[in-house]
Amino acid sequence: TRKKIFLDLDTTRFHSLVAFFIRTFFFVYLGMIVSLSNLNGFLLGLAIVAGLFLVRPLSVWLVTKKAVDLSVFDRKVMTVLFPRGLTPAVLASLPAAKGIAGTGMFPDIVFSVILGSVVFSTVAIYWIERSNRKRGMEPVKGTLPKTPGEFMALGEIAAPGKAKP
DSSP states (O other), X not given: OOOOOOOOHHHHHHHHHHHHHHHHHHHHHHHHHOOOOOHHHHHHHHHHHHHHHHHHHHHHHHHHTTOTXXXXXXXXXXXXXXXXXXXXXXXXXXXXXXXXXXXXXXXXXXXXXXXXXXXXXXXXXXXXXXXXXXXXXXXXXXXXXXXXXXXXXXXXXXXGGGOOO
């Protein structure tokens, strides 16, 4: 049996403050390590984000093709939610700190991947939610897609009005 656990107001407030502190630290840290002096590194990072976006629907489909208890909404969210965070930012600065030649632009590349993936995921989740609200739908369970092509159609976010239920 599973029991629901609810946090009291003080715990919720404390959690919010800690989360705010961590997010602030993260963005200050990013600002300290990134110079954006190399446009090629920034563009390479955005190309990596595009690559992640292209392979994500297939990978989510492969992982969830037998999961019958996932709703179509959940599958759409899993398809578009791939933001990167603090770990890549910290690890990107290590090679240069160890003196490895040619790794000075790693932080710029990783910064653009982090920024691009966070912005993309935020906009995509907004579009998915908006599309569901326009149709008056709650996240409901749907039939499983049988092919990667059907699954990739679930991730249509460019035209929210055309998204499939």
